[in-house]
Amino acid sequence: MDKIKVKSTIVEIDGDEMARIMWKMVKEKLLLPHLFMNVEYYDLHIKNRDVTNDQVTIDAATAIMRHGVGVKCATITPNEDRVREYNLKRLWKSPNGTIRTLLDGTVFRKPILVKNISSSVSAWKRPITIGRHAYGDVYSNTEMRINSPGRAELVFTPAGGGRPVKQIIKEFAEAGIIQGIHNTDKSIESFAKACFTFALDQKIDLWFSTKDTISKTYDARFRDIFEEEYKKNWKLKFAKSGLSYFFTLIDDAVARIIKSEGGILWALKNYDGDVMSDMIASAYGSLAMMTSVLVSPRGYYEYEAAHGTVQKHYYKHLKGGRTSTNPMAIIFAWSGCLRRRGELDATPHVVSFADKLEESAISTIESGIMTGDLLLVADKSPDNKKVTTKAFIDAVAENLRKKLSG
Ligand code: NAP
Ligand code: MG
Numbered sequence: 001m002d003k004i005k006v007k008s009t010i011v012e013i014d015g016d017e018m019a020r021i022m023w024k025m026v027k028e029k030l031l032l033p034h035l036f037m038n039v040e041y042y043d044l045h046i047k048n049r050d051v052t053n054d055q056v057t058i059d060a061a062t063a064i065m066r067h068g069v070g071v072k073c074a075t076i077t078p079n080e081d082r083v084r085e086y087n088l089k090r091l092w093k094s095p096n097g098t099i100r101t102l103l104d105g106t107v108f109r110k111p112i113l114v115k116n117i118s119s120s121v122s123a124w125k126r127p128i129t130i131g132r133h134a135y136g137d138v139y140s141n142t143e144m145r146i147n148s149p150g151r152a153e154l155v156f157t158p159a160g161g162g163r164p165v166k167q168i169i170k171e172f173a174e175a176g177i178i179q180g181i182h183n184t185d186k187s188i189e190s191f192a193k194a195c196f197t198f199a200l201d202q203k204i205d206l207w208f209s210t211k212d213t214i215s216k217t218y219d220a221r222f223r224d225i226f227e228e229e230y231k232k233n234w235k236l237k238f239a240k241s242g243l244s245y246f247f248t249l250i251d252d253a254v255a256r257i258i259k260s261e262g263g264i265l266w267a268l269k270n271y272d273g274d275v276m277s278d279m280i281a282s283a284y285g286s287l288a289m290m291t292s293v294l295v296s297p298r299g300y301y302e303y304e305a306a307h308g309t310v311q312k313h314y315y316k317h318l319k320g321g322r323t324s325t326n327p328m329a330i331i332f333a334w335s336g337c338l339r340r341r342g343e344l345d346a347t348p349h350v351v352s353f354a355d356k357l358e359e360s361a362i363s364t365i366e367s368g369i370m371t372g373d374l375l376l377v378a379d380k381s382p383d384n385k386k387v388t389t390k391a392f393i394d395a396v397a398e399n400l401r402k403k404l405s406g
Contacts, residue, residue, distance in 0.1 A: 015073030126263030132273025190297035
């Protein structure tokens with residue numbers, strides 16, 4: 001069978017540890033046998049980020065802006081342990097944070113549902129998608145340890161001159177901590193637009209929640225911008241499609257989500273989205289059963305695996321142990337990226353390949369062949385069999401071959 005040609009360039013961003021090992025297997029066994037792809041490769045292995053003084057991360061983000069579509073493996077965000085482990089020059093920033101700040105945008109995370117795994121929240125029948133604002137707040141904060149008594153102030157100095165505006169944060173009588181965070185109206189507006197666009201596109205209701213009762217300026221600004229955007233640009237379109245937009249306090253949203261049937265987009269601020277997406281993923285089975293895409297307001301897309309580098313499994317692998325790490329999120333990062341590439345290039349055979357790849361992966365799990373994380377949560381069946389990462393990918397490859405030749 002002839003290989004399928006992917007017309008335009010894909011930006012490939014490699015990563016670390018077990019995720020990197022699965023990444024290579026997915027490429028070699030599921031993609032390269034069937035596709036001619038022109039990839040621009042950026043190696044974000046922690047050592048290469050160190051050698052390039054993290055320039056490679058910036059180059060990768062810039063490449064996505066040039067080509068429109070990228071796919072990223074999980075990467076280590078260094079902490080003190082990692083600095084020692086890899087003998088790093090310094091504590092480099094989170095590559096995801098750097099890329100998100102450059103591309104701006106919103107991260108949409110949607111669980112991958114399979115028939116033989118029911119959600120641990122029995123009310124959830126349809127996927128709950130999280131729309132996470134990917135700019136600002138605590139991810140680009142400035143924080144300080146206070147070691148002695150003194151006054152901490154918030155000061156804004158207008159660029160054009162004029163009197164600085166000051167507010168007291170705390171008169172410290174003893175040691176403590178402070179933190180400054182920010183956001184911009186422009187970024188919140190594009191977050192709102194991205195969420196309304198996504199909900200309309202997927203024909204699902206949109207919920208948005210913040211802590212506006214406590215944060216009467218910061219969180220309330222998010223609420224107001226969403227409200228203005230909705231009234232101005234979406235109310236009519238939503239009504240025509242029978243969809244609704246609903247804002248509520250985050251506490252209330254959490255309580256309601258647990259009782260809902262799912263099938264909604266839940267828009268969340270950066271930190272809330274970080275936390276809630278892990279909760280949703282594990283309720284639907286595993287961290288590895290989640291798709292994730294960063295949608296930038298300028299039309300760039302970055303597909304990624306939402307889980308980390310799976311460090312514990314990697315150490316086991318290094319010691320020669322057999323690992324049963326789940327590559328689903330990596331497979332779906334590639335399929336998502338290929339589908340988008342195919343849509344932008346108007347090459348339906350690439351879109352169809354992406355569909356078949358996903359169907360092959362889902363049907364493998366539904367036939368009972370699964371990695372260890374899923375065996376724990378799958379409906380009990382004599383067909384269920386825990387396999388290694390390699391055996392799982394081989395089984396998907398076999399299904400895919402049949403689908404492509406059928
Ligand atoms: P993690 O890699 O997500 O793994 C945490 C645990 O979740 C694993 O030990 C494993 O549980 C389970 N798990 C995650 N992905 C799995 C998969 N594909 N298959 C099976 N089980 C899976 O998080 P971490 O260990 O806290 O972080 C490791 C590194 O990843 C850190 O250096 C962190 O900076 C980085 N990280 C990167 C990203 C990203 O680039 N997107 C996101 C988060 C974290 P069991 O051990 O119980 O099997
Ligand atoms: Mg998280």
